[in-house]
Amino acid sequence: MTDLKDSEPLIGSYSHGETLSIMAASRPARIKACAEALLDGLGDVDVLVNRTGLAMLPMVDTVRDTAFHLGEVLLAEAHIRVPERNVEGYGAVIGRDLEHAMAIAVIDAAIAAEHSGELVLEFLDSEKAHQEEGDRERLRKVEATRVQMETF
Amino acid sequence: MAYVATRGGERAIEQSERFYRGDLGIITRERVDAMREGLPYLIDRLMGEASLYEPDLAALALAQAGGDLYEAVLLLRAYRTTQPRLAVAEPVTQPDLFTVRRISAAFKDIPGGQILGPTLDYSHRLLQVGVLNGQNYEPPAVEPAKEPAPATQPSLAAWQKAQGLIPDHPAQTVPPEDIPDVTREPLLFPTSRAHKLQSLARADTGGTLALGYSTMRGYGSVHPTVNELRLAEAPVRMRHPRGTIFSAGRVRISQTEVISKARELELGFAATFGWNEVKVIAAATLDLASNQPNPHPASNEEFVLYHTEPVEGSGFCIHFKLPHYVTFQSSLDALRRVKTDQQEAAIAKAKPETEMQPEEDEVLL
Numbered sequence: 001m002t003d004l005k006d007s008e009p010l011i012g013s014y015s016h017g018e019t020l021s022i023m024a025a026s027r028p029a030r031i032k033a034c035a036e037a038l039l040d041g042l043g044d045v046d047v048l049v050n051r052t053g054l055a056m057l058p059m060v061d062t063v064r065d066t067a068f069h070l071g072e073v074l075l076a077e078a079h080i081r082v083p084e085r086n087v088e089g090y091g092a093v094i095g096r097d098l099e100h101a102m103a104i105a106v107i108d109a110a111i112a113a114e115h116s117g118e119l120v121l122e123f124l125d126s127e128k129a130h131q132e133e134g135d136r137e138r139l140r141k142v143e144a145t146r147v148q149m150e151t152f
Numbered sequence: 153m154a155y156v157a158t159r160g161g162e163r164a165i166e167q168s169e170r171f172y173r174g175d176l177g178i179i180t181r182e183r184v185d186a187m188r189e190g191l192p193y194l195i196d197r198l199m200g201e202a203s204l205y206e207p208d209l210a211a212l213a214l215a216q217a218g219g220d221l222y223e224a225v226l227l228l229r230a231y232r233t234t235q236p237r238l239a240v241a242e243p244v245t246q247p248d249l250f251t252v253r254r255i256s257a258a259f260k261d262i263p264g265g266q267i268l269g270p271t272l273d274y275s276h277r278l279l280q281v282g283v284l285n286g287q288n289y290e291p292p293a294v295e296p297a298k299e300p301a302p303a304t305q306p307s308l309a310a311w312q313k314a315q316g317l318i319p320d321h322p323a324q325t326v327p328p329e330d331i332p333d334v335t336r337e338p339l340l341f342p343t344s345r346a347h348k349l350q351s352l353a354r355a356d357t358g359g360t361l362a363l364g365y366s367t368m369r370g371y372g373s374v375h376p377t378v379n380e381l382r383l384a385e386a387p388v389r390m391r392h393p394r395g396t397i398f399s400a401g402r403v404r405i406s407q408t409e410v411i412s413k414a415r416e417l418e419l420g421f422a423a424t425f426g427w428n429e430v431k432v433i434a435a436a437t438l439d440l441a442s443n444q445p446n447p448h449p450a451s452n453e454e455f456v457l458y459h460t461e462p463v464e465g466s467g468f469c470i471h472f473k474l475p476h477y478v479t480f481q482s483s484l485d486a487l488r489r490v491k492t493d494q495q496e497a498a499i500a501k502a503k504p505e506t507e508m509q510p511e512e513d514e515v516l517l
Binding site: 017020052054056061068079139140 | 250266409
């Protein structure tokens with residue numbers, strides 16, 4: 001697998017990191033349907049890893065800039081290989097949904113193989129818009145709670 | 153060495169477990185989902201103390217434990233041991249936080265402003281007893297602002313450091329894999345700051361509150377004010393095999409700085425999984441107190457960190473209800489021996505006096 005600079009667009013205007021982040025935050029049913037559709041023409045898939053496990057999450061404290069561990073997050077991850085196309089795919093998502101992780105890995109491999117680019121791009125655009133709308137609605141509620149403190 | 157055997161115990165133990173689980177009833181997916189959706193702050197507290205973020209598993213642990221928080225923490229910590237560690241994620245910094253609540257009680261005009269977020273801080277706390285009579289309680293919806301708040305908020309501490317109000321400590325660059333980890337190394341004293349903050353992040357909320365409250369009330373030299381309190385979502389950034397860093401999702405976290413003036417302005421810090429304001433305010437106070445010269449136990453980091461570990465503390469407490477007959481029998485034997493020795497000594501002491509008696513009698517005669 002070749003190294004990628006994350007700032008380089010990989011598909012459409014999306015960098016590799018953006019595609020993976022959008023997929024991890026995507027709706028499970030949507031991403032699984034997209035991966036199913038891609039699998040038809042992608043070729044045989046070897047599953048290298050599909051499991052749950054832990055990621056330790058460090059944080060940097062704001063007082064002394066000390067990095068410390070907040071705790072562990074349960075993740076599902078999948079790593080696959082598509083020998084016919086000589087590509088690999090990887091996905092990880094918080095939680096225990098192994099199918100979601102596998103769907104990310106399949107789409108990641110499809111992007112690497114430049115397979116069904118339009119379908120993938122349509123999916124990414126749709127999920128990104130959905131996620132941004134969700135965040136925007138939440139942040140409009142947050143903004144409604146802004147206060148100005150006065151002293152008398 | 154001696155052992156205790158419980159005759160007929162196997163059947164009784166099985167029946168007692170059935171009794172316990174039978175009282176809780178059938179645990180269904182619906183019950184677990186209802187707990188996760190209806191008790192998010194309890195789920196948060198549990199995940200923080202278990203040091204494992206997975207809301208479904210936390211809800212399941214609560215359901216299986218019938219709401220016994222220590223039992224649920226134990227279940228989650230035990231589950232954690234069955235899972236491999238895949239990676240250490242990229243460290244979260246304050247500018248990464250998707251912030252929904254951010255306030256300061258010390259400074260009213262802070263960069264980015266004050267945002268109350270979801271809170272009951274300024275609300276009446278009243279039971280909606282009508283619910284028990286069949287009237288659903290449906291809270292009024294938020295009237296959202298026209299424009300969204302910024303997703304991230306600037307760091308107040310960074311601004312204070314730039315103003316020279318608080319010391320700016322040089323950043324310690326440590327590769328994520330080399331950050332000290334109390335789940336893999338023993339907690340030794342004096343402890344590293346990384347161990348202390350990790351221990352406080354997974355500490356028992358009640359224990360942290362009790363000790364933090366004691367310092368707030370005056371048993372320590374720290375009189376804290378909340379410098380900044382945040383409720384936020386932190387990205388879990390993983391590394392793809394090609395080297396690309398991406399977010400695998402967000403987790404809810406709380407973070408607090410408290411500020412106190414001794415000789416100069418000083419800050420204490422704490423953060424934990426989930427939204428748990430009481431814990432982080434108390435823990436940040438303990439962080440600050442542990443830097444002060446004070447003989448009170450709540451200012452002693454060894455005392456604080458050893459006595460706020462929920463699994464060790466609750467486990468040690470409840471182990472006292474398990475059979476201690478041999479230990480106790482040994483104490484009882486010792487007690488009886490001492491009593492016998494005392495009685496014999498008393499008799500021996502009394503004997504010479506008795507022997508002296510005739511002489512006294514003679515004198516009296």
